[in-house]
Amino acid sequence: MSRRMGFLSGLCGCLEKRGRSAGSSGGGGGKEEDDGGELWNFFFELRDLQIATNYFSELNRLGSTRFSVLYKGLMPNGQVVAVEKVSDQGLKKFINEVKLLLKVQHKNLATLLGCCAEGPEIMLVYEYLPNGPLDYILFEKKKFASLDWTKRFRIVTGVARGLLYLHEEAPLTIIHGGIRPRNILLDEQLNPKIADFGMARLAKMTDIDSDELDILGPYGYLSPEYVMYGNLSVKTDVFSFGVLVLEIVSGRKIHGMQLGEEKAYPLSYAWMLFEEGRSLDLVDPSLDDCDFDEAAMCIQLGLSCCQYSPTERPNMSSVHLMLSTGSFTLPTPRNPASLVGGQSWTSTHSRNSISDSSIDGGR
Numbered sequence: 289m290s291r292r293m294g295f296l297s298g299l300c301g302c303l304e305k306r307g308r309s310a311g312s313s314g315g316g317g318g319k320e321e322d323d324g325g326e327l328w329n330f331f332f333e334l335r336d337l338q339i340a341t342n343y344f345s346e347l348n349r350l351g352s353t354r355f356s357v358l359y360k361g362l363m364p365n366g367q368v369v370a371v372e373k374v375s376d377q378g379l380k381k382f383i384n385e386v387k388l389l390l391k392v393q394h395k396n397l398a399t400l401l402g403c404c405a406e407g408p409e410i411m412l413v414y415e416y417l418p419n420g421p422l423d424y425i426l427f428e429k430k431k432f433a434s435l436d437w438t439k440r441f442r443i444v445t446g447v448a449r450g451l452l453y454l455h456e457e458a459p460l461t462i463i464h465g466g467i468r469p470r471n472i473l474l475d476e477q478l479n480p481k482i483a484d485f486g487m488a489r490l491a492k493m494t495d496i497d498s499d500e501l502d503i504l505g506p507y508g509y510l511s512p513e514y515v516m517y518g519n520l521s522v523k524t525d526v527f528s529f530g531v532l533v534l535e536i537v538s539g540r541k542i543h544g545m546q547l548g549e550e551k552a553y554p555l556s557y558a559w560m561l562f563e564e565g566r567s568l569d570l571v572d573p574s575l576d577d578c579d580f581d582e583a584a585m586c587i588q589l590g591l592s593c594c595q596y597s598p599t600e601r602p603n604m605s606s607v608h609l610m611l612s613t614g615s616f617t618l619p620t621p622r623n624p625a626s627l628v629g630g631q632s633w634t635s636t637h638s639r640n641s642i643s644d645s646s647i648d649g650g651r
Contacts, residue, residue, distance in 0.1 A: 396450030530593025539572030
């Protein structure tokens, strides 16, 4: 109970600061009162959420994670929302997510509408994104036979744009720490929105608890320096983005043992094809039409983002420039970091950083 009260006190402080900031920029005498009233709309009543989700019916259930369950809800005003019930074990993640999402707003980030701290569980309320997580469509293909190339490239570009905002344009530099298909949500037009900021960090606060690596998700998306030493930076997100890009191009999960030993680890397989001049063999065979120039660019980009040394990975501004204009030329990647047998990281190249200053940025 004391932890929950501490959260509410801290949250109210964040809301008041945001309100004062909005009020000072607005300039009107009555503006501050209006902002204050709207800020309190951030808090949802438990009764309203119960009715919206049909009392958290299994029929409204969208999915679950280790610390939460997500439900679809229909509010009295007709707005469709996603309601995440968070367990006590997930309170720290909950607090972190709310505080960070109050600092950011972008079209490629999931929108936090509010929260509820009544009753036995605490809840987050988000905009509802009808096409759900990317992995649901990309890997299981339950809703679409396949994503065409235009949609896939738009998703890659949108995620890059969202990360660029977090790393270089937001009021404070934010490291997401969990970029993977499950945390990329898709709206009606399959535009991507980065979600799940529970493990995100401000760049100046990168310390992580020893038990947090256990809940960050599949190791295949985490950079070597993060897994082995707990070193977290914007280049950690760049690595995860590189893996994501290769998965989107290939339509294959980072761990795909059913594909056979040669193709089991997409990073190693992609590198082998790249070395042999057969990069386009990585492209998802279910694609009927594909811009092979864009696909080849994405494969080289993915490999460049997955370099073992953080200094050898491009920053997101360079990544976005290349995707949006094609005018930025990446250096030829080396053998990327590869996860062998799910246990250890290997890399056959030197860990010395390359000297190309154009990709050595990042905040």
